[in-house]
Amino acid sequence: MNTITREPISQRHRGSVGRNVDPGSILAVLEWLAGDECHSIDEAGLVAGLGLRLRQIGLPIDRLTLHLMTLHPEILGRTVAWAPLEPVEIHDRDHGIKLEFASSALVKVMETREPMIVDAGDKDSPWQHIDVFAGRNLVQLMIAPLCNVDGPVSAAGFGTKRPGGFTLSEIRVVERILPALRNTCEMRVMRHAELSLLDTYIGPMTAQRILAGKIRQGEIETMQAALLLCDMKGFTELSNRLPDEKVLELLNAYFDVVVPAITGHGGEVLKFMGDAALAFFPTSDAVVASQRALAASDEIFTHLAEFEQDGVRIDATVALHYGRVSYGNIGSGQRLDFTVIGSDVNLLSRIQTACGVLGKSILMSDAFRRRIASDKVVRTGRQNLKGFTEPVELFTIAMSGAK
Secondary structure, eight states: OOOOOOOOOOGGSSSSOOOOOOHHHHHHHHHHSSSSSHSSSOOOHHHHHHHHHHHHTTTSSSSSEEEEEOOOEEEEEEEEOOOTSSEEEEEEEEEEEEHTTSSHHHHHHHHHHHOOEEEEEEESSOTTTHHHHTOOOOOOOEEEEEEEEESSOOOEEEESSSSOOOOOOHHHHHHHHHHHHHHHHHHHHHHHHHHHHHHHHOOHHHHHHHHHOOOSOOEEEEEEEEEEEEETHHHHHHHHHHOOOHHHHHHHHHHHHHHHHHHTTTOOOEEEETTEEEEOOOOOOOOHHHHHHHHHHHHHHHHTTTTTTBBBOEEEEHHHHHEEEEEEEEEEEEEEEEEEEHHHHHHHHHHHHHHHHHHHHHHEEHHHHHHHHOTEEEEEEEEETOOSHHHHHHHHEOOOTTT
């Protein structure tokens, strides 16, 4: 396990010794950090509860901040900040924030894993420009790294307005509580990383199933859902014509249109299959599920009609169906995947193929059509679909941006 520091900061501090804090008071703070109450509260409750307790035992804490790093494709970490008689502030930081704070004392502590005590106006290790410290008349800031067993290093900041800053005795109190604070923060960081990574890579519904223990091979659940399969038009031609990095940029920009439209209407993306996205809308109300899927399709086409990147315009085809799916684990041994299978999923795939054959941007099954009750539905006739013995009647719909 990484240690918090190679040398306690109190051994390097040359300030006044100050009044010793009662050991029983310190023990009470440590017991709270390790206890059930602290375990059950969120990050805001943690920083507020700790700030109040440190002031109650005599520490001149005027600003307490936790800078919790995480693993997330869009968010670098979260800052949680407390001050007496103020609401707790929570700031989610994107990855670009590191450049803004690059030379700050905060980043230095997290990179070197060494604590620092910095005074106001310190030009070598600035910190007062950071939003949670700016304009607060703090005269000194103590920053301590919170080093996890692995993963990114977080930090805690203790600021004071008192002239002269912290005494040696007060610094020792903070050092006493840091291991317990690190442990409770690590638990929250790991919990947040676990949830965010599961949500990012497999979707929130699947993440909930995994965390609920439904992880055995062959363990499935059957449900009714509206299904959507969105596929980019002309992807093979673009892949052959453009450099790989440009194709990847274009594909990500395309999915930045498709995915928010799906999730914004209550759907969940199950799979990315090259340039295609398979999604379902799981709700007990078939009409609502189908209407949400149709609204997501409409939004996709509306935004793609305005889409252009580096002179390239793209379009898509969408297949829609409502039916029964089996949702669960498939795979082998220790390598499993969550997916949906069943004849209705197969039908959705064939409907997608028929979009190209019929030259339609959107096609839907009769089961889907009956649930949306739209007067814009247009019959395309019965189509022979691979793998189905009987012709299947398909429909299209006049939507903004779609053919």
